Amino acid sequence: MYGVTSVVGIEGGYKGFYSRNTVPLTPKLVNDIHKRGGTILGTSRGGHDTSKIVDSIKDRGINQVYIIGGDGTQKGASVIYEEVRKRGLKCSVVGVPKTIDNDIAVIDKSFGFDTAVEEAQRAIDAAHVEAESAENGIGLVKLMGRNSGFIAMYATLASRDVDCCLIPESPFYLEGKGGLLEFIEKRLKDNGHMVIVVAEGAGQDLIAKSMSFVDTLDASGNKLLLDVGLWLSQKIKDHFKKKRNFPITLKYIDPTYMIRAVRSNASDNVYCTLLAHSALHGAMAGYTGFTVAPVNGRHAYIPFYRITEKQNKVVITDRMWARVLCSTNQPCFLSHEDVENMKHDDDEHHLHNTQLLGCDSSPVKGSSKCNGSREAV
Ligand SMILES: Nc1ncnc2c1ncn2[C@@H]1O[C@H](COP(=O)(O)OP(=O)(O)O)[C@@H](O)[C@H]1O
Numbered sequence: 001m002y003g004v005t006s007v008v009g010i011e012g013g014y015k016g017f018y019s020r021n022t023v024p025l026t027p028k029l030v031n032d033i034h035k036r037g038g039t040i041l042g043t044s045r046g047g048h049d050t051s052k053i054v055d056s057i058k059d060r061g062i063n064q065v066y067i068i069g070g071d072g073t074q075k076g077a078s079v080i081y082e083e084v085r086k087r088g089l090k091c092s093v094v095g096v097p098k099t100i101d102n103d104i105a106v107i108d109k110s111f112g113f114d115t116a117v118e119e120a121q122r123a124i125d126a127a128h129v130e131a132e133s134a135e136n137g138i139g140l141v142k143l144m145g146r147n148s149g150f151i152a153m154y155a156t157l158a159s160r161d162v163d164c165c166l167i168p169e170s171p172f173y174l175e176g177k178g179g180l181l182e183f184i185e186k187r188l189k190d191n192g193h194m195v196i197v198v199a200e201g202a203g204q205d206l207i208a209k210s211m212s213f214v215d216t217l218d219a220s221g222n223k224l225l226l227d228v229g230l231w232l233s234q235k236i237k238d239h240f241k242k243k244r245n246f247p248i249t250l251k252y253i254d255p256t257y258m259i260r261a262v263r264s265n266a267s268d269n270v271y272c273t274l275l276a277h278s279a280l281h282g283a284m285a286g287y288t289g290f291t292v293a294p295v296n297g298r299h300a301y302i303p304f305y306r307i308t309e310k311q312n313k314v315v316i317t318d319r320m321w322a323r324v325l326c327s328t329n330q331p332c333f334l335s336h337e338d339v340e341n342m343k344h345d346d347d348e349h350h351l352h353n354t355q356l357l358g359c360d361s362s363p364v365k366g367s368s369k370c371n372g373s374r375e376a377v
């Protein structure tokens with residue numbers, strides 16, 4: 001449609017810009033990739049040398065860069081965009097949101113999230129079957145979600161077999177009145193079995209405290225998480241060991257990488273096609289410095305700085321989390337005062353202009369400075 005003759009891929013994440021050769025992405029090569037999990041280009045954490053990346057873009061004569069990934073990746077794209085702009089290069093920089101965590105701000109959802117929620121059902125089903133088949137059976141499933149509990153929340157709502165959902169945004173405690181262990185005991189007495197879903201970032205403070213752990217970071221600067229699933233399993237087992245006449249059977253399932261590695265489902269495939277079309281049309285129309293995604297159902301070009309200013313998290317004072325509490329009937333582990341303190345400040349709803357390739361830093365609506373380029377609000 002646009003007469004493009006060469007599309008190349010950068011292998012191995014950001015560092016691939018300056019440590020690898022490019023791979024030609026021909027129609028034949030990419031023909032079947034939507035039927036596979038993972039990425040044919042490879043991925044990595046770390047390696048963001050902005051100057052070397054932009055040198056590589058310039059030296060290779062690249063005039064459009066599409067960068068696919070989560071919130072960290074979008075931050076990296078934003079920095080590249082700023083450098084491209086500073087150097088006055090005629091190159092569009094476009095972000096495409098892909099992360100199963102759904103932690104990218106502003107947008108309705110990221111590519112991969114639907115698939116992850118769907119695949120998580122299989123693990124929850126298994127946990128339920130195992131729990132139901134044993135005396136006081138507990139099925140514990142750990143799902144991904146470093147800082148955001150969206151997968152756990154939606155998987156819980158979708159399944160309706162979950163008795164308790166623990167996410168990073170909602171602190172919980174184990175011991176004493178109103179604590180998790182008391183709830184587990186009650187649910188087992190009432191139902192004879194239960195399923196717990198825990199997001200990997202949940203309860204990290206509790207674990208760190210109980211293990212006097214010192215923070216370590218991964219290559220991207222993300223805090224390395226302690227295994228909440230194993231920790232919780234042990235705590236539950238220890239608790240019931242102390243109880244007389246209360247034998248439990250706990251099965252811990254960690255399907256995290258199996259969930260991230262599956263091929264995308266039909267709804268994500270369609271979504272991905274729309275993202276690709278919007279991204280391409282945006283860059284071809286002369287836009288740059290944006291992430292493409294639906295916002296309230298309409299595909300939009302969102303300036304990077306709106307995407308990177310915060311992370312998308314479950315707001316536990318909103319209705320969706322209330323629906324989870326309603327569906328599981330679990331305690332919220334918070335006092336009224338805690339909830340009041342947590343009520344988040346509403347976003348400022350300013351209108352911001354998307355930056356255009358070849359414009360100065362503050363494009364003015366209708367400005368003639370943006371020759372040949374358009375402007376979106
Ligand atoms: N603030 C930042 N500035 C520049 N680059 C960043 C920034 N944050 C992340 N990146 C780059 O994006 C990469 C991916 O980020 P990471 O958090 O690992 O994954 P995700 O994109 O899934 O959130 C990092 O390894 C780094 O190269």
Ligand SMILES: O=P(O)(O)OC[C@H]1O[C@](O)(COP(=O)(O)O)[C@@H](O)[C@@H]1O
Nearest residue numbers: 070098099100101112144145146260
């Ligand atoms: O062990 P790795 O490869 O660093 O991945 C673990 C991380 O990946 C994430 O699922 C995010 O993955 P994606 O953004 O690639 O979908 C986090 O929740 C998790 O902490």
